Amino acid sequence: MEPLPTLVQTTPINKLATNSSVHVSNFNAIRNVKHIQKFQRRLSLENRKSYGFKHQVYIGVSTLDSSGHPIKKVRVANHSSLVTGFNLNDFSWPSPNDEIAFWKKHFRSWDVTSHYVDNVVKDTDVMHIIHVTAEMAPIAKVGGLGDVVTGLSRACLLRGHKVEIMLPFYECIQKQQIEDLCEDGTYNSFHNGNWVSIRAYRGAVSGIPVILIQPSNHFFKGPSVYGGSYNELEAYLFFSRACLEYIQVYGTQPDVMHVHEWQTGALPILYWDMYHNLSIKKPRLVLTIHNLEYYGECRVEQFSMCGLDGSFYATVEKAADDRTIGHNPERLSLLKGGIVYSNAVTTVSPTYLKETLCSGWLASTLIRHHEKYLGILNGIDIALWNPATDVFLPANFHEQNIEGKLICKHYIQRGLGLDPECSVRGGCLQHNVRKPLVICITRLVAQKGLHLINSAIQHIQEIGGQMVLLGKAPDARVNHEFEYLASVYNGGCNIRVLLTYSEELSHMLYAAADMVLVPSMYEPCGLAQMIGMRYGAVPIVRKTGGLADTVFDMDDQANLDKANGFVFEGIDEGSLKFTLERAFRYYKERSTMVVAA
Ligand code: ADP
Numbered sequence: 001m002e003p004l005p006t007l008v009q010t011t012p013i014n015k016l017a018t019n020s021s022v023h024v025s026n027f028n029a030i031r032n033v034k035h036i037q038k039f040q041r042r043l044s045l046e047n048r049k050s051y052g053f054k055h056q057v058y059i060g061v062s063t064l065d066s067s068g069h070p071i072k073k074v075r076v077a078n079h080s081s082l083v084t085g086f087n088l089n090d091f092s093w094p095s096p097n098d099e100i101a102f103w104k105k106h107f108r109s110w111d112v113t114s115h116y117v118d119n120v121v122k123d124t125d126v127m128h129i130i131h132v133t134a135e136m137a138p139i140a141k142v143g144g145l146g147d148v149v150t151g152l153s154r155a156c157l158l159r160g161h162k163v164e165i166m167l168p169f170y171e172c173i174q175k176q177q178i179e180d181l182c183e184d185g186t187y188n189s190f191h192n193g194n195w196v197s198i199r200a201y202r203g204a205v206s207g208i209p210v211i212l213i214q215p216s217n218h219f220f221k222g223p224s225v226y227g228g229s230y231n232e233l234e235a236y237l238f239f240s241r242a243c244l245e246y247i248q249v250y251g252t253q254p255d256v257m258h259v260h261e262w263q264t265g266a267l268p269i270l271y272w273d274m275y276h277n278l279s280i281k282k283p284r285l286v287l288t289i290h291n292l293e294y295y296g297e298c299r300v301e302q303f304s305m306c307g308l309d310g311s312f313y314a315t316v317e318k319a320a321d322d323r324t325i326g327h328n329p330e331r332l333s334l335l336k337g338g339i340v341y342s343n344a345v346t347t348v349s350p351t352y353l354k355e356t357l358c359s360g361w362l363a364s365t366l367i368r369h370h371e372k373y374l375g376i377l378n379g380i381d382i383a384l385w386n387p388a389t390d391v392f393l394p395a396n397f398h399e400q401n402i403e404g405k406l407i408c409k410h411y412i413q414r415g416l417g418l419d420p421e422c423s424v425r426g427g428c429l430q431h432n433v434r435k436p437l438v439i440c441i442t443r444l445v446a447q448k449g450l451h452l453i454n455s456a457i458q459h460i461q462e463i464g465g466q467m468v469l470l471g472k473a474p475d476a477r478v479n480h481e482f483e484y485l486a487s488v489y490n491g492g493c494n495i496r497v498l499l500t501y502s503e504e505l506s507h508m509l510y511a512a513a514d515m516v517l518v519p520s521m522y523e524p525c526g527l528a529q530m531i532g533m534r535y536g537a538v539p540i541v542r543k544t545g546g547l548a549d550t551v552f553d554m555d556d557q558a559n560l561d562k563a564n565g566f567v568f569e570g571i572d573e574g575s576l577k578f579t580l581e582r583a584f585r586y587y588k589e590r591s592t593m594v595v596a597a
Contacts (some may be wrong), residue, residue, distance in 0.1 A: 054390070077558075086395055086407060089427040089506060091330040094415035102415040103505035104391075110391040112206045112383040122160035127255040129156055130283075131165045132243050134236065134263040135225065137384065139174045139205055140167060140505055142225050143443055144378070144527045145260060145290050151381035153208045164254075166243045168235075169201060169214035171221045178210065183309035187249045189215075189242035192234075192305040198242055208383070213242050227474065233298055236263040237306045237334070243267065244275045253282040260288050262296025266340030269319065272341050273308055287342040289335070291524050292356050293447065296334030296340055297321060303332050313337060323361050336365055343372065348525035349546030350375035355522070370467065377549055378525040380534065385510075387535050390506035397536070405511060405536050418466050419493040435494075436465045436587045438514040439537065441506050441528055443500075444473035444482060449542065452519035453574040457485060461494050463584055467517075468496045468509055513537035515583055519576055523547045529565070539565035540583050542576075554586065 039573070091253055094102035099208030131153060135146035153163045175181065181203035196450065201212040214220070215559040219235040228235075234553055240259075244267065247254070259267045268285040303310030303319075313319040319337030324330045327593050339345050347353050353375025380482035387405070388398035392409040399403030406422065406429055413420040418437075422429040438460055442448045453469060458468040473479035479499060498505070516532030518541045525546030529539035541547040552559045553567040565585075568579040 009444040011389065035596070043385045055351060056436065064335060068229070076186065085132040086403065087427050088424050088429060091394070091407075091424075093411065093424075095416035097184070097268070098415075102273060102411075103502050103508060107504060110389075112381075112389075126162070128162040128252075129153075129256045129258055130243075130247070130252075130254045131163070131258045131260070132240070132264045132267055133167050133260045134239075135260075136167050136210065137167055137381075138284060139177050139210075140170055140172075140225050141503070144525065147380065147384075147527050148288075148290065148378050148525075150208065150384065154206075154381055154383065154477050155379070157208065163206075164209045164211055166211045166213060166246070167241050168220040169199075169212035170225055171223060172223050173212070178205055178212075181206055184211070185250075189238065189244060190244040190307045191217075191238045191241075191496050198239070198246075200246055202524075208214070211246065213239060213246065215239075215242065226268060227363060233296065233334075234302060234305060234367055236296075237266050237303070239296075240264050240267040241306050242272050244270055244280065246278055247283075248275055248278060251279075253280065254283070255282060257283045258286045258288065258300050259338060259342070261290055262294050262333070262335040262338070265296050265334035265336075266303070267338070268305060268341035269313065269337045270308065284344075286344045286346065287338045289339075289347040289356070292335070292347075292360055292362055292448075293522075295321070295336065295362065298332045298334055299329060300332060301456070303334075321361070322364065322446045323349065333362075339365055339369055339373075345369060345373045347373070348378045349483055349549045350377065350385055351548045352524045352545040355545060372433060376513070377546060378527065378530075380530045381525055382534070385507075385531050385534050387511055390507050390511070392504045393511045394508070397511075402536060408508060408511040409514075412437070412468070412508055413466070416468065416496045417493065418468075418496065434588065436514040436584055438467045438515045438517050438540070439509045439532075440467070440519075444471040445475070447521055449519035449521050449522070449571070450478065450481075451569070452542075452573065452576050453517070454481075454485065456517055456519065456576060457489060457495055457497065459573075459577050459580055461489070461492070463581060465580075465584060466494045468513075470496065470498045470500070470502065470509060472499060472501045472505060472548050510535035515540055516585060518542070518547055520544060520547065521571060533564065541565065541567055541569050542571070543569045555582065 025533055057575065061469065066219060131149055133145065133149045135141055135143070135149065137146035137150040140146060149165060156163045156562070168178045181201055184200040184202045186197060186199050188197055190196075197216040201208050203212070215238065218230050219238060220228065221230065225230065257267065259265065259270070265287065271280070271283070271285060275280070300310035300314055303313065304482070311414065313332055316322060316325065318330045318340055320330040321333045347356060347481060353373065357363055357370065388396050389391065393404070393408055395404035395407035397408075410420055410422050410429055412418070419435065420429050421433050421435045438456070440453055440456070442453070444450060457467055457558060471482065473482060480495055482499055486499060489495035489497055510531050513532065513535070514537060516528055516537040516539050518526055518529050518539060519544055520526065523545040526541070529541055529547060529551055532539050539551045541551045551565040551567055552562040553565065554563045556567070557564065566579050566583045570576040
């Protein structure tokens, strides 16, 4: 037995299985992981507090009626019928015929740093944390990953930690949103037998320091974050090594390197088997799995491009894709490698943690590493998602005054050419009819329940509601299917199918909506339902993953104290329709329940 090392783990994790120091190293690794776990757990609790998770704008609660009897109360956005706080004579209402669509006009810039929450308790054990990620909101966002990286970083900054985010300098990155952007220097990183020159830039995005990695080759060029005309797997493999190379060249020693998804799954391997043996000694590695379906399939020789011998990792214990073992050729999975080589692995909700331990080919790996695997519920960034200060909204509102929400609804209805439920009279909005507006904002991929979204469009029209779908389909066939729906419905006055990505429009829709639909087949966490709740929209969700952890049904007698939305379990259209009808009944029958949430 080797002498007990005085410092934390000295043996790269990949050697543990064969090395005689396995127990010592394991113990040290676990001790260290525990430290990280404690930190993560505290953070998540704090997040949920500071993200307003317990205090969302509209949480359905059981309260007493005037005679002292409990009434079930969904705090739907049933505004008073008369909006008086705004002078609507001065309002310029949009129209579908506007030359520039209302969500594409210029918005004033938004300094969310001025909305930092005061009285956040600072941590005493301050750490230096570097996130390494493919997405960051709002400069390079495709889905929830971008939101979470930004929100988590801001939460850690507020608690006194030093936080930096490293991401590729995509050609399409929204440079105008990066403050103090300047070149930090040039250095080289290895790729496929050559050293590639890199420019590193520094700046800040809504107060969060960023380090942008710009290789001199063709990687990360193109009009969108993903789907460029370069090999994505090779590009992110290169990026993972380039980040470590940067840290080595600049001599930093962060406490935690937090990597996300398959794109950065190779970084823990490169760290323990290469850079930790060079000069980066201090960091411990945390991997967050935001979606296990994307696992970074990689050929052995492709992996070798990063400078490590890919064949060394083609075993069940390391990075082999278990399903390909014995086949020709065998494959690796970058995500699996990340799971094996990280000190702690988190996923984004407790229910998704359980689901991933029970199904899917990576379950056996996660079970093997269950001691370091945690399910921590995501939160949202309440500075970026704040209806009281949101610059994209035609009128702001908050818990104590929701008049602005009715204006947002009227604005969207007029701008998209939907039947407005109010008219403007004497500078005020006056209700004529009541039509619940349901929104669905999502990537249009199979995971999101495409057949249910499709069926909701039809059914909501039939039962007297309105629906706006804002979605982008990466797959041409799916895009075609929804284009067809757009051609059928967009001429009418109740449904809009908008096949685009727009951050600005998404904010306006959350603000305008009465209900937000998330009918996913599986959902690791889901942010749309949380953002919806923060903007006063009641969630209608399928009971899966993080949706099951955040939305509780109004009619579930066992959970009345938590009830805040509508939940269904089946994947069939009948279950969805029944739930939509229940939600609509609440909306209509309880329309007298005007709330100041
Ligand atoms: P996922 O990460 O699987 O895409 P989440 O619900 O976790 O799903 O996060 C989705 C995020 O992306 C939310 O902030 C949502 O508002 C946003 N989003 C999705 N599609 C669009 C779109 N077409 N336009 C604008 N925002 C979108």
